[in-house]
Every structure is written in C-alpha cells, then in structure tokens.
Amino acid sequence: MNLKRYKRQDSVSHAYDYDAIVIGAGPAGEAAAMKIAKSGQKVAVIDPRKQVGGNCTHVGTIPSKALRQSVFNIIGNRRDPILNQGIDYHQIPLNKVLTKAREVVRNQVETHTRFYERNQIDLINGWASFKDTHTIHVDMSDGTEQDITFEQAIITVGSRPYRPDLLDFSHPRVFDSDKILQMDYVVQRIIIYGAGVIGCEYASIFTGLGYKVDLINTQEQLLSYLDDEISDALSHDFRQFGVLIRNKEEIERLETYDDCVILYLKSGKRIKSDAILWSNGRSGNTDSLNLAAIGLTANSRGQLKVNEHYQTDIPNIYAAGDVIGWPSLASAAYDQGRCAAAYMVGDENAQPVRSVPTGIYTIPEISSIGKNEQELTAEKVPYEVGQAFFKHLARAQIIGERSGVLKILFHRETLEVLGIHCYGNHASEIIHIGQAVMESKGSNTLEYFVNTTFNYPTMAEAYRVAALNGLNRVF
Numbered sequence: 001m002n003l004k005r006y007k008r009q010d011s012v013s014h015a016y017d018y019d020a021i022v023i024g025a026g027p028a029g030e031a032a033a034m035k036i037a038k039s040g041q042k043v044a045v046i047d048p049r050k051q052v053g054g055n056c057t058h059v060g061t062i063p064s065k066a067l068r069q070s071v072f073n074i075i076g077n078r079r080d081p082i083l084n085q086g087i088d089y090h091q092i093p094l095n096k097v098l099t100k101a102r103e104v105v106r107n108q109v110e111t112h113t114r115f116y117e118r119n120q121i122d123l124i125n126g127w128a129s130f131k132d133t134h135t136i137h138v139d140m141s142d143g144t145e146q147d148i149t150f151e152q153a154i155i156t157v158g159s160r161p162y163r164p165d166l167l168d169f170s171h172p173r174v175f176d177s178d179k180i181l182q183m184d185y186v187v188q189r190i191i192i193y194g195a196g197v198i199g200c201e202y203a204s205i206f207t208g209l210g211y212k213v214d215l216i217n218t219q220e221q222l223l224s225y226l227d228d229e230i231s232d233a234l235s236h237d238f239r240q241f242g243v244l245i246r247n248k249e250e251i252e253r254l255e256t257y258d259d260c261v262i263l264y265l266k267s268g269k270r271i272k273s274d275a276i277l278w279s280n281g282r283s284g285n286t287d288s289l290n291l292a293a294i295g296l297t298a299n300s301r302g303q304l305k306v307n308e309h310y311q312t313d314i315p316n317i318y319a320a321g322d323v324i325g326w327p328s329l330a331s332a333a334y335d336q337g338r339c340a341a342a343y344m345v346g347d348e349n350a351q352p353v354r355s356v357p358t359g360i361y362t363i364p365e366i367s368s369i370g371k372n373e374q375e376l377t378a379e380k381v382p383y384e385v386g387q388a389f390f391k392h393l394a395r396a397q398i399i400g401e402r403s404g405v406l407k408i409l410f411h412r413e414t415l416e417v418l419g420i421h422c423y424g425n426h427a428s429e430i431i432h433i434g435q436a437v438m439e440s441k442g443s444n445t446l447e448y449f450v451n452t453t454f455n456y457p458t459m460a461e462a463y464r465v466a467a468l469n470g471l472n473r474v475f
C-alpha cells in the first residue's frame with residue numbers, strides 16, 4: 001500500500017475555510033463532494049459552469065446518449081409503416097434532433113443541483129488554480145477573484161477534446177465532440193476522423209440520420225480492445241449502413257472551403273465531404289490549474305498520476321475521473337470520486353475501481369466485461385465459448401431485435417465465467433447480469449445460468465441459452 005496519510009490536526013483544520021475543496025462538478029467531483037459532506041465535513045465545489053454536471057452532462061455522456069436515443073427512435077419510426085410519416089431527416093440539422101437531449105440535460109441539472117443543496121455543499125462559480133498546497137485562487141464568473149483555504153483538495157477537472165494544431169476548429173465545417181452539438185446546418189456527408197468510442201458512436205448517429213459517413217481509423221481494426229468477433233460484427237454492420245471505413249490511415253492535412261472540406265491522408269487518398277468531426281482523443285484539463293505552484297506535473301495528455309488511493313504526489317491533494325486517465329468513463333469517474341473521498345475522510349476500507357464494464361452506444365450497442373478470446377488464447381487458458389443469437393430468442397423476435405449475440409467465455413474445467421461479450425440492443429443492460437455472477441464468489445460459474453429460472457420471454461434468457469450452448473461443447 002502506498003498511502004501517504006495526511007494527518008488531520010483538529011486544531012489546525014479550523015484555520016481553513018473548508019475541510020475539503022473539490023475542483024470540477026462532473027461525476028467524479030459530485031461523488032467526492034457527497035461523500036465528504038455525508039462524513040460531516042465542510043466542502044465546496046468549484047466549477048466555471050453555472051450549472052452542475054460537468055462535461056458529462058453538458059457535452060459528453062448525457063447529450064450524446066439522448067441524441068443516440070432520438071436517432072434510434074427515428075430509425076424505428078422509419079421502419080414502421082404506421083409511424084413512418086415520410087419525414088426527410090436529411091433536411092433536419094443536428095441541433096434540432098438534439099431537442100430531446102436538451103430536455104434531458106435540464107432534468108439532470110435540476111436533479112443534481114438538489115443533491116448539492118440537500119447536502120449543504122457550497123457551489124462556487126469560477127475557474128480554480130492553485131496558489132499553494134492549502135490555498136486555491138478562484139477567478140469568479142462575476143469578474144471578482146478570491147482565495148480559499150482548504151485542508152484537503154480533490155482535482156476532478158475532467159477532460160476536453162484533443163485539438164491538434166493541424167486543424168482550424170473555428171471553421172464552421174470543422175467540429176469536435178463538443179462543437180458538434182451546435183451543428184446548425186444540414187449535411188449529406190461527414191468525415192469522422194478517429195474511430196474510438198466517440199467516433200463509432202457518432203458513425204451510428206449520422207448513418208441513422210441518413211448521412212454518408214467516411215470513418216477514418218488510425219488503428220488496424222475498430223475498437224481493437226473488444227473481442228474480435230464483436231469488432232468484426234460492428235465493422236460489418238457499419239458497412240451495411242453505408243459507413244466507409246478506412247483503417248490504418250493518418251491525416252496529412254485538411255483543406256477547408258465555404259461549402260466543403262477535403263481531407264488528405266498520408267497514404268495519398270483524398271476525401272471530400274461537407275464537414276469533419278475530429279474524435280481522436282482527449283486531454284486532461286490541468287493546464288489552467290497552476291500545478292507548478294504545488295509541485296505537480298501532468299503528463300503530455302494533461303493527466304495526473306495517482307496511487308491506489310487516488311492520492312497525487314502531494315499528500316493532501318487527490319485526483320479522480322478523466323483527469324487521471326483510465327478508464328475515462330462517467331461510470332468509473334463517479335466511483336473513483338466517491339472512493340477517493342472515502343480515503344480523504346479516513347475510510348481505508350474503500351475499494352479502488354478496478355473492474356469496469358465497457359458500454360458502447362453504437363447502434364446496436366456493445367458491452368463487455370472480463371477477458372476476450374484473444375487475451376485468453378494468448379494466456380493459453382483452456383476456455384470454451386457459449387453463444388446465444390438474439391434472432392432465436394422469443395423476446396428479441398417480439399421487440400424486433402433480430403441482430404445481436406451474447407457470448408460467454410468460461411474455463412472448460414472449472415466452468416468459471418471468464419468474460420462476457422454482448423453485441424445488440426440493450427447490451428449495456430444485459431451485461432450486468434453476467435457481471436454480478438462473475439463477481440459473486442463461490443457461484444461465478446456457468447452453472448448459475450443453467451440452474452436459474454429466467455423470466456420468459458426476456459433478453460436475459462440469452463444467458464441460459466448461451467450457457468447450455470457452451471456446456472454442449474465441453475467433452
């Protein structure tokens with residue numbers, strides 16, 4: 001254990017304005033603030049946004065997921081002869097499709113603001129930067145400035161899209177994942193540069209709206225950390241929906257015009273399109289924090305190093321969420337923030353975040369937990385596969401989800417569940433049944449799924465079907 005305990009001196013603590021300061025009101029900051037407040041300490045959260053929720057609520061997870069749902073509904077309506085009203089979605093700019101998303105953001109902000117109020121957490125509206133290890137300077141949104149002293153602090157400033165100098169993001173046809181939410185004109189074609197999670201999710205959204213998508217991937221295959229079969233299924237479906245995927249390509253330059261952009265690739269290819277969405281990575285928001293004043297440095301991606309208690313090299317300063325890198329998910333950010341705060345208030349039994357499921361909201365969804373086939377093969381683990389195809393499930397047929405698969409990877413001798421991979425709608429929900437079984441000591445084997453009666457008809461039944469399929473392969 002590498003905990004550098006910061007000794008709390010009661011006589012000194014009252015000399016500070018706050019027991020703890022949280023810098024950033026995203027999921028990591030919110031969770032940390034709640035935990036600290038519930039432990040009876042005086043805490044304030046600083047954020048330049050007038051509303052809580054962080055990038056997660058305003059430009060990241062929430063708007064992109066709500067947008068995806070609107071597009072999913074549009075696709076469903078288009079396929080349904082009764083609901084299809086002949087609307088030409090090509091004529092609707094993206095920022096109009098976002099109407100529902102804005103309502104969700106509003107509701108989320110209201111809900112979370114109440115959490116802060118009920119727990120008497122002070123919200124300070126401004127940019128924070130360090131003066132020393134116990135003083136934070138705030139450039140307040142009303143133009144004033146103030147210095148606030150604290151006993152401990154946690155940095156939860158999140159991340160922003162990485163913007164290479166090569167591109168002019170002020171041009172109306174050049175977007176990143178924040179700016180795309182304001183796209184107010186109609187396009188027929190779009191280039192997505194970067195086929196990470198954001199690039200793939202937006203490829204689904206744009207094809208759902210009927211745009212032609214050129215997806216430029218700098219890697220050899222889509223989302224290479226996924227099980228190969230799932231990654232292949234995604235590539236196959238993307239191509240079916242009209243996405244032109246170009247793997248192992250790299251930008252040379254981008255020419256921008258009033259009515260189009262032209263992307264030149266190092267391989268010599270050129271692609272002309274109406275606009276480009278750059279989705280190639282993110283950087284931690286550490287540059288405005290004046291870290292030099294406390295002797296901390298961030299890496300080249302603006303991220304901070306922490307120990308297993310989310311403590312930076314400065315004992316009274318912690319960090320959590322996107323600013324510490326892996327896994328850069330809202331799901332994990334919340335748990336990391338709460339766990340870091342637990343250590344801050346002296347609870348040493350808190351468990352750091354280690355096992356995180358993948359939930360990718362392409363259309364259809366992808367979700368997984370545990371090892372994939374490539375990893376198990378490389379480790380020479382004697383594993384077997386059980387599969388359930390959605391098209392054979394009664395529930396899937398009823399709701400019209402014909403494409404999709406659930407794969408369970410298990411040890412062929414002990415039957416221990418080693419990995420679960422799901423491709424198909426509701427995958428991000430379905431995965432949690434398998435996750436619970438994998439985490440339950442003593443009953444984490446395939447037998448659980450065989451000996452359990454599932455509601456019928458359900459998507460969850462896929463577990464029993466896949467388990468029996470897998471057992472039939474064991475000899």
Ligand SMILES: Cc1cc2nc3c(=O)[nH]c(=O)nc-3n(C[C@H](O)[C@H](O)[C@H](O)COP(=O)(O)OP(=O)(O)OC[C@H]3O[C@@H](n4cnc5c(N)ncnc54)[C@H](O)[C@@H]3O)c2cc1C
Pocket residue numbers: 023024025026027028029046047048049053054055056057059060061062064065126127128129156157158159177198285288289320321322323328329330331332333359361
């Ligand atoms: C398009 C997109 C889709 C995503 N989809 C998903 C998804 O489906 N599921 C998922 O789990 N994750 C998803 N993510 C990732 C998720 O949004 C992030 O992991 C999450 O927002 C990280 O939370 P955080 O608390 O670390 O910081 P953030 O949400 O980034 O919030 C940080 C806050 O700190 C504030 N701040 C920055 N600098 C300062 C400063 N100097 N002083 C004071 N405040 C400051 C910022 O204003 C911001 O409000 C997505 C991200 C993007 C971009």
Ligand SMILES: NC(=O)c1ccc[n+]([C@@H]2O[C@H](COP(=O)([O-])OP(=O)(O)OC[C@H]3O[C@@H](n4cnc5c(N)ncnc54)[C@H](O)[C@@H]3O)[C@@H](O)[C@H]2O)c1
Pocket residue numbers: 162194195196197198199201218279280281282283300301327328329359360361
């Ligand atoms: N459904 C979800 O869970 C979901 C959805 C969207 C985004 N996210 C999160 O948002 C994050 C960003 O997603 P993404 O698709 O932009 O990127 P990514 O992290 O998948 O990476 C895309 C590519 O950019 C490169 N890169 C990353 N940061 C860079 C930097 N600062 N400078 C140069 N290159 C860099 C990476 O090496 C990779 O080749 C991911 O970590 C992801 O977890 C999650």
